[in-house]
Amino acid sequence: MTTSTPQTMYEKLWQTHLVEDTEGETPLLYVDRHLIHEVTSPQAFANLRFHNRPVRHPERTIATMDHNISTRSIKIDAAGEGAANQLRALEKNCKAFGIELFGMGHKNQGIAHVMGPELGLTLPGTIIVCGDSHTATHGAFGALAFGIGTSEVEHVFATQTLRQNKAKTMKIQVNGHVGAGISAKDIILAIIGKTGSAGATGYVVEYCGEAIEALSMEERMTVCNMSIEFGAKAGLVAPDQTTFDYVKGKEYAPKGEVFEQAVIDWTNLRSDADAVFDTVITLEAKDIKAQVTWGTNPGQVVSVDGNVPSPEDFNDPMEKESCKQALVYMDLKAGTKMTDIQVNKVFIGSCTNSRIEDLRAAAGIVERYAGQKVVDAVDAIIVPGSYRVKEQAEKEGLDKIFMDAGFEWRLPGCSMCLGMNDDVLESGDRCASTSNRNFEGRQGRGSRTHLVSPEMAAAAAITGHFVDLNA
């Protein structure tokens, strides 16, 4: 009888993808799926051409246009010349190297991390990479998924592998069940609030516990999406029946017997019961309230029923200083009730919160304020994550609910999350945003971002301020 050392899911994913672990070299891992977009790929293609190297497995790479496309028009040049150059370069490169591209207005076009899962390109037990740090989203399926730089994009193109040093492992267990009205966004913001914005640097995180198991796939994606916002290399959720039901029948997913075999393999991925993690963090779901960030990194977050903190609330000198600087940039006074903060912009979208369930949740809040409209002081836009999401939302009449209430209903794209197109905030604008980063200048020079759930963003649009929906 043999006994094997208990393994975490990360270790299993690592072992099943290890091509070579040669003494003195960084281990070489196989990459199953590569997603690319217009911004971080052109220089990688240029280097392939320079060295006269082909893409080793073009069928394992899928391209989409998302980062700097217009959300008002499907015309390729609608977001300016610089954007159009990159989008045309992507078209040309995909054609030259035999890569499938979902270009402007294609029925499959969408934000890479919305498109991949909804088409079944994202599978449990795989390694998925993309030149985008929110690739961690796909970890919701039990895939090892992480963002890479352009040199690595080139490496994957040419070799279908990547060199990676092994990360440490962290288990984040959320016990019990969240209260009514608490979303996946609140769970992940509460986790980041607890760990701090660099709390998982050097780690791959596995989220588990009843509260995580109870989440839908889209909610798990929201959680894993923000793993990078506390420094994690990747976030993982163990695949289960919820995962298999979601993947089954998707366009690019395996079918028939191959799918059945896959489910057996995927089931074995979960961390062994006695696997040892380098760090374990535990949260009680019942303690998690609706969250709103007040500062300039995602760890600077409080419950909506709380107040803006003061530098005196922090012991660590760096955090104290960071709080001081954030209050200046955000133009907030310590002690202000979060529900007293007025916003003038609302953005519902991004790879964190632009899926159909997010839009349904936001529409549900709009309906709760029956007959009320977006207040005059606020401009609110809704940007679905993909054409499939947009189509589904329109089928359900959500677009009408939003437009009747005074929201703008836009075309899919990354949009105001990073503001590479014309969806940018003006200096001094204060935005309730369902995106993932509240960095200085992220949504526009001098702009102020508060990260929230779709429900909170919708309520802020109608009332002009943050609302404790459970009060």
Added chain:
Amino acid sequence: MEKFNTHTGLVVPLDIANVDTDQIIPKQFLQKTERVGFGVHLFHERRYLDHEGTQVNPNFVMNKPEYKGASILLTRENFGCGSSREHAPWAIEEYGFKVIISPSFADIFYGNCINIGILPIKLTEEEVEQLFKLSAEAPLTINVDLPKNTVTCGDLTFTFSLSEFQQYSLENGVDSVGWTLNKLDAIKAFEAKMPAWQ
């Protein structure tokens, strides 16, 4: 990639923690399809007083005359967090930096630096604090020796480490894609054993 051996250079003390890649190179400068033209926009929002970048901010440390020609960036914890954009290290390199010293780096940024030949050095918080203090007294020139893994500043010597292959790659300017393409047999053998669903 250029080989990295030793480097002696002037240090710019950027006394800010959690510098994210959006600050290093803002999104409006990511629309290039070439690998050049990013250095002029490095730290754009801090470096210039206006959005267009026509008015230099005299209070930003990198703009002070005593730091002209600096090639070593000294900074605080969690440098390079956020977006995976390699444009951030490209901008840092094009500006003229060869070395970044910090107590900690974000993972993706750290790897991106190594991949383009910038040396990211992790020192302890106390060592970094010492360098900040010295730098506040007078502009500081330090020596970095990669083969010996040392940072030397006057009588002070600190040591740092990198993983074995990262050290080798930097010292020898390894073409990482070419290196891996020599391993095609191992990759093909792996592919032959993959399950059908993968």
